[in-house]
Every structure is written in structure tokens, then in C-alpha cells.
Amino acid sequence: MxxxxxxxxxxxxxxxxxxxxxxxxxxxxxxxxxxxxxxxxxxxxxxxxxxxxxxxxxxxxxxxxxxxxxxxxxxxxxxxxxxxxxxxxxxxxxxxxxxxxxxxxxxxxxxxxxxxxxxxxxxxxxxxxxxxxGGVILSGNARIALAITEPDAGSDVQGLQTEAVLSEDGTHFVINGMKKWITSGMYCDHFLTLTKEAAGGFTLLVVPPSEGVSKRHMAVSGSTAAGTAFIDFDDVKVPVNMVVGERGKGLKYIMSNFNHERLFLGFQALRCARVCLEDSMDYAITRHTFGKPLTEHAIIRFKFAHMSRETEALQAWIESLIYQLGQLQPGEAEFLLAGTTAQLKAHAGLVLEHVVREAVQIMGGIGLTRGGRGGRVERIWRDVKALTVPGGSEEILLDFSTKRALKIAAELTKDVTKGKL
Ligand SMILES: Cc1cc2nc3c(=O)[nH]c(=O)nc-3n(C[C@H](O)[C@H](O)[C@H](O)COP(=O)(O)OP(=O)(O)OC[C@H]3O[C@@H](n4cnc5c(N)ncnc54)[C@H](O)[C@@H]3O)c2cc1C
The missing domain is CATH 1.10.540.10 (Acyl-CoA dehydrogenase/oxidase, N-terminal domain)
Incomplete structure (x- = not known):
């Protein structure tokens, strides 16, 4: 049978x-x-x-x-x-x-x-x-990029210096500052920008096409087609109706937006890992060394075993997290799962770093050659750090995940110790 x-x-x-x-x-x-x-x-x-x-x-x-x-x-x-x-x-x-x-x-x-x-x-x-x-407005006719990072404020978002000053007649803000590594910045005419107000607080603004906005392309090692840009705001006038949400609460909105960004960076790392498995397996099945296919060398099979166990475990964690996020109320999901989401994003980057390293190794010179059979793996090799640094880098996210786990434990037990539960 x-x-x-x-x-x-x-x-x-x-x-x-x-x-x-x-x-x-x-x-x-x-x-x-x-x-x-x-x-x-x-x-x-x-x-x-x-x-x-x-x-x-x-x-x-x-x-x-x-x-x-x-x-x-x-x-x-x-x-x-x-x-x-x-x-x-x-x-x-x-x-x-x-x-x-x-x-x-x-x-x-x-x-x-x-x-x-x-x-x-x-x-x-x-x-x-x-x-x-990175640059979406729903109709596809105009584009907007998220511009938070500055030359002196990356991981430490609160250190940002771009200032928004309200005009005397209260009709507009005047913005001065710089934003760095803005994905899709070269393609965008609008920028969703986090600014600092002199009176205190951070305000999120949409900067439309305006005088005083200039941009230049930044050549980064991966993510080449993403149009990464350096943006300068020089006395840019932005009408007050361009404030997103409430003045002074921009940091909160950005922090909550990070959750979805981190999740989708995890999605990207997962599929990149599968692509690495697919292309290196394809090569290993057909490439003969010392009289037999690469897949008949135990050491190569051992590499695939490790690459695939990490990838399948990442898949299962991602699916479980998506399910949990979908079942909880948004506020509770944010509190209970932001740390897990951060941890997952950091983990996904670590998985991909290992999987792409092994894929390049299995494919030899082809894995280091642009275009052709090794093209996807070679690109992922260059792109992998564009998944582990932006959206919160590994150190920051792992530290945050433990801090949040401790905070949740404290919240869950505080009424227990008062004998309320
Ligand atoms: C390709 C690419 C695309 C990007 N796209 C965007 C975008 O669209 N919009 C946007 O606003 N930004 C974007 N960024 C910026 C990105 O978010 C930042 O690069 C990232 O937040 C890290 O900031 P930084 O580079 O200034 O590093 P830093 O903050 O200078 O940190 C350097 C290193 O030190 C570590 N570190 C920092 N503080 C600590 C600490 N307390 N404990 C331990 N380790 C620490 C960090 O983890 C990191 O590894 C992009 C960056 C890149 C490279």
C-alpha cells in the first residue's frame, strides 16, 4: 500500500x-x-x-x-x-x-x-x-514614510532633537531637524515624523511636500531597492491639522506602531529563512562533490537539520503569537504581548543569521554571486542586518522583553498578595 x-x-x-x-x-x-x-x-x-x-x-x-x-x-x-x-x-x-x-x-x-x-x-x-x-498611501498616488530615527537618536528614541514650534497665530508648526535611514524616503513626498515640542512632549506630524524639506539617498549594505534616505527639515511650515492624534502623545503612538512593525520583520525573516533552505537544498541535491551529491554528505544534512528545526520552530511561534494577538482586546494584547513580540523579532533575526550563513556555506561560490542561482541567498546575506537592526535592535528588544515579563508578573501578582484573588 x-x-x-x-x-x-x-x-x-x-x-x-x-x-x-x-x-x-x-x-x-x-x-x-x-x-x-x-x-x-x-x-x-x-x-x-x-x-x-x-x-x-x-x-x-x-x-x-x-x-x-x-x-x-x-x-x-x-x-x-x-x-x-x-x-x-x-x-x-x-x-x-x-x-x-x-x-x-x-x-x-x-x-x-x-x-x-x-x-x-x-x-x-x-x-x-x-x-x-515603507511608503504607503492607500491609493498609490502619494507616499508616506515613517521618519523617527535621527543622527543622534536611534535606539534611544526619546533623545530626538527635531523640534516643532507652534507659530504665534497658532496656525502652523515650524520644524527643524534631521531624520536618518528613512526607508522609502527617496520615494515619498509625505513624512510621518516624530518631533519634540519646547513645552514638553513628543508630537507626531504628517509633513506634506513643503519648502525646506530636502532628502538624499543613503547607500546601505542591504535592502538596496528600499530607497533609504537622509531627510533635512529646515524651517518647514506644517499646518496644525497635520497633527496625528493628540499633541504631546506621539511617543505613545509610535511605540504601539512598533509592535506591528516588529511582527512583520519576523514574518520577513521567516520567509527569507525558507528561501535559504529552498535554494541551498536545490543546489545540494544537484551538486556533486567527491562522487556524490552534497545531500549525501552527512555534515551537509546536519546543516539542513539545524536550519530547518530553527525555521519550523519560528513558524510555530509566529502562528501562535498571531493567534494570541487576535484573541485579546487591543489594550491587553499590547500589555501582555509587546514583550513577546519584541523577543520574537530578535529571535527571528538570530534564526535568519544562522540559516543564511549555512545556506551561503552550502552553496559555496554560487551563494556569494549576485544574480542567477544564488541570487536570492546572496541578497538575503546582504539584507540580514537590515532585519536585525531596524525596528528595534536585538539588545534593546531582548532587554525590553525581560523587563516587560517582570512587569506583567508584578501586575498579575499585586492583587494576589493583597488577598484579592
Ligand atoms: C536599513 C535601515 C532602515 C531603517 N529604516 C528606518 C525607518 O524607516 N524609519 C526610522 O525612523 N528609522 C529607520 N532605521 C533606523 C533604525 O531604526 C535604527 O538604526 C535602529 O533603531 C538603531 O539605532 P542606531 O542605528 O542609532 O543605533 P544605536 O542606537 O546607536 O545603537 C548601536 C548599537 O548599540 C546597541 N545599544 C544601544 N543602546 C543599548 C543599551 N542600552 N544596552 C545595550 N545595547 C545597546 C544597539 O542595540 C545597537 O546594536 C533604519 C535603519 C536601517 C539600517
Missing amino acids: AALSPDTKAKWLFGSKLPYAEAPWARGSPSPYYNDSHRRLRQAMRDWTDKYLIPNVQEWEDAASLPDWLYKQAATDGILMPMAAGSTIPLDWHGKFPIIGNVDPQQWDGFHDFIIHDEFGRIGGVGVENGLV
Whole structure:
């Protein structure tokens, strides 16, 4: 009797046939998290990525630039809005924008969000996706970048110096300062900027195209197509109606935004790890050394065993965290899971650092060669630090995760010790 029925085989043959290249759920393995709308979205995103991104990615990386049509295409085909929305689609956006895969906006959840980033990740590397997601306005006609970091304030966001001074007539702010390493900054005409007010507090502002804003491209070692920029604000006048939320509360909004950013950086690292497994396995099966394929050398199989155990464990942790975030009320989710999200992001970077290192090693010179068979792995090798530093670097996030775990424990036990529980 055959080990597997034709039905099971048909399901398990989704996408790449190579071991570990596809997530277990995508292959048909039972999962409590996914339904038909997720499978539909996965297929639609896969088709879109294969059609518009994969054939062009090398050219855009070489040019360190993305074409205008890409944003419009992504908006028209229903990708930009859900990417901006994250795990839920706000009610007043329902019906106003298309959604790829015809997913009902009411059904949209954290797993749909995960699938969008996961499928983009098959390009290999993060530059193109970061150029796209880092600069979104829903229609695709204008673009906005998140500009927080400054030359003297990175991890320590509260040390920022960009100042917003309210004009005497109260109609506008005058902004002076600098922002550094702004993803998609070269493609954007609007900047969501955190500023400091002399009276105290941090205010979040949208800076529209204005006199006094200048930008220049920064050549960073990875994420090449993301249009990373240095921004100068020199006496820039910004109308007061451009304040996001309440004046003085900008830091709180930014900190809460970091949770989703960290989650999606984890999604990116996971798919990059699968791409490394896929391409190095493909090479190892076909490359012969000392009279046999690389996969017949035990030391190479041992590398795959470690790469895959780390990748599959990361997949399971990500899925479990998405589920937990979706079940809790937003305030409780923020308190209970921000530390876990930070820890997961740091962990995902560590996993990818190891997996890409081994993939390059298995592929030898091909893994270090731009374009061709090793192109995706070589790009991920250059991009990996663009996943471990931005969005909170490893040291800061791991430290925060322990601090938050202690805070939760203190909160959970404070009433117990008073005999209230
Ligand atoms: C490719 C790329 C894209 C980026 N995109 C954006 C963007 O779109 N928008 C934006 O606002 N910013 C962006 N950034 C900036 C990014 O968020 C910062 O680089 C990051 O927060 C770290 O800040 P820093 O580089 O100033 O390092 P620093 O803060 O100078 O830290 C340097 C090192 O010291 C460690 N460290 C710092 N403090 C401590 C401590 N207390 N204990 C132990 N270790 C510590 C850090 O972990 C880090 O490893 C981007 C950066 C890069 C490289």
C-alpha cells in the first residue's frame, strides 16, 4: 500500500517541492489557523509576486530604485490597503478599496496579514518589499514614510532633537531637524515624523511636500531597492491639522506602531529563512562533490537539520503569537504581548543569521554571486542586518522583553498578595 493517498499528495505538492520550502499549512498539513480565504489570498499573492516582482527584482536592486507603476499596480490590485491596515481593516475602509484574493474585509485577520508579507518574501531579500510597504498611501498616488530615527537618536528614541514650534497665530508648526535611514524616503513626498515640542512632549506630524524639506539617498549594505534616505527639515511650515492624534502623545503612538512593525520583520525573516533552505537544498541535491551529491554528505544534512528545526520552530511561534494577538482586546494584547513580540523579532533575526550563513556555506561560490542561482541567498546575506537592526535592535528588544515579563508578573501578582484573588 502507498504511504500517501493521491489526495494527500495533491495537497502536499503546493508550491516548491523541496523540503522546508513551504510552510506546513500551505502544503496541506492540518492547521487550526487557516481557512479557504487564507488559501485564496496565498494563491493570489503568489501569482502577483510571480508576475510583477520576481522577473524585475534584480533590475530594481541594481538600480536601487522602484518604478512608479509598482505602487499603482499594488493599489489597484488590492495590496496596499491591507498592507497598511495590518491585522484588521478599519470599518470606514470597508468597501472603499479592493482587497487581493477577494477577501471579505470583515474576515480579514492577522493570518491574512502574515500571508501578504510571507508571499512577498519569496522574492528573496527585503529591499523591494520595504520600498513598497515603507511608503504607503492607500491609493498609490502619494507616499508616506515613517521618519523617527535621527543622527543622534536611534535606539534611544526619546533623545530626538527635531523640534516643532507652534507659530504665534497658532496656525502652523515650524520644524527643524534631521531624520536618518528613512526607508522609502527617496520615494515619498509625505513624512510621518516624530518631533519634540519646547513645552514638553513628543508630537507626531504628517509633513506634506513643503519648502525646506530636502532628502538624499543613503547607500546601505542591504535592502538596496528600499530607497533609504537622509531627510533635512529646515524651517518647514506644517499646518496644525497635520497633527496625528493628540499633541504631546506621539511617543505613545509610535511605540504601539512598533509592535506591528516588529511582527512583520519576523514574518520577513521567516520567509527569507525558507528561501535559504529552498535554494541551498536545490543546489545540494544537484551538486556533486567527491562522487556524490552534497545531500549525501552527512555534515551537509546536519546543516539542513539545524536550519530547518530553527525555521519550523519560528513558524510555530509566529502562528501562535498571531493567534494570541487576535484573541485579546487591543489594550491587553499590547500589555501582555509587546514583550513577546519584541523577543520574537530578535529571535527571528538570530534564526535568519544562522540559516543564511549555512545556506551561503552550502552553496559555496554560487551563494556569494549576485544574480542567477544564488541570487536570492546572496541578497538575503546582504539584507540580514537590515532585519536585525531596524525596528528595534536585538539588545534593546531582548532587554525590553525581560523587563516587560517582570512587569506583567508584578501586575498579575499585586492583587494576589493583597488577598484579592
Ligand atoms: C536599513 C535601515 C532602515 C531603517 N529604516 C528606518 C525607518 O524607516 N524609519 C526610522 O525612523 N528609522 C529607520 N532605521 C533606523 C533604525 O531604526 C535604527 O538604526 C535602529 O533603531 C538603531 O539605532 P542606531 O542605528 O542609532 O543605533 P544605536 O542606537 O546607536 O545603537 C548601536 C548599537 O548599540 C546597541 N545599544 C544601544 N543602546 C543599548 C543599551 N542600552 N544596552 C545595550 N545595547 C545597546 C544597539 O542595540 C545597537 O546594536 C533604519 C535603519 C536601517 C539600517
